[in-house]
Amino acid sequence: MDKTYTSLQKKFNNDFELSQKINKTFKELMTMIFKEKRIYQETFCEKTDLSPMTFSRLKNGEIPKMKTLIAFCISFEIGIQTVLILLNAMGHSFIMGDRVHYAYSYLITNYSGTSIYECNRILEALGIEEKYLLKENSR
Numbered sequence: 001m002d003k004t005y006t007s008l009q010k011k012f013n014n015d016f017e018l019s020q021k022i023n024k025t026f027k028e029l030m031t032m033i034f035k036e037k038r039i040y041q042e043t044f045c046e047k048t049d050l051s052p053m054t055f056s057r058l059k060n061g062e063i064p065k066m067k068t069l070i071a072f073c074i075s076f077e078i079g080i081q082t083v084l085i086l087l088n089a090m091g092h093s094f095i096m097g098d099r100v101h102y103a104y105s106y107l108i109t110n111y112s113g114t115s116i117y118e119c120n121r122i123l124e125a126l127g128i129e130e131k132y133l134l135k136e137n138s139r
Contacts, residue, residue, distance in 0.1 A: 026089040027061020034059055037076055047075035049116040049135055063090050070104045071134040077113045080105065100132045 024032070033039070044055045048071045058064060058072060069090070073083045083105075087093050094101040103126050107119050114122075120133045 024089065025061070026063060026086065029086055029089055030058055030061050033076075033078065033082075039076065044072075044075075047116075048072055066092060066101075066104070067132060067134050070108065071116055071119075074107055074112055074114060074119055074134070075116065078108075079112070080108050083108055099126075100128055103128050103132075 039059075041052055041055045044050065044058075045052055048054075050068060050071060054064070054068060058068070064072075066087070069083075069086060072078070073086070078086075084093070094105050096102055096105075103123055106126075107114075107122065111119055111122065116134050120135065123133055124130075
């Protein structure tokens with residue numbers, strides 16, 4: 001193999017190895033958050049208005065619906081930058097031209113720690129359809 005390609009391959013492999021160390025999967029990220037914030041089922045269900053099954057799924061790193069993740073992040077005061085990292089790990093992102101996505105990011109930025117009940121009242125006031133409210137709806 002040409003010396004140029006050997007050097008290129010070495011740099012690529014080093015960069016890829018570093019990327020693997022700093023880019024975590026959704027499951028790895030959720031495991032860290034649950035551990036750091038000491039989140040237990042009872043507190044989770046009380047704060048998020050989500051079910052014990054949803055707690056188990058999230059704790060095990062299953063990919064949730066966006067509104068489930070948003071309810072979790074608002075309830076446990078997960079900052080917008082971390083939310084963006086979580087969405088990316090899920091293979092999603094906020095689409096700022098989407099009214100619902102914009103409302104979710106608005107809630108995270110301005111109403112972190114607010115009850116899900118109150119967040120839903122805010123979403124309703126913003127004209128968001130009921131199906132996008134942050135209440136339990138399976139996963």
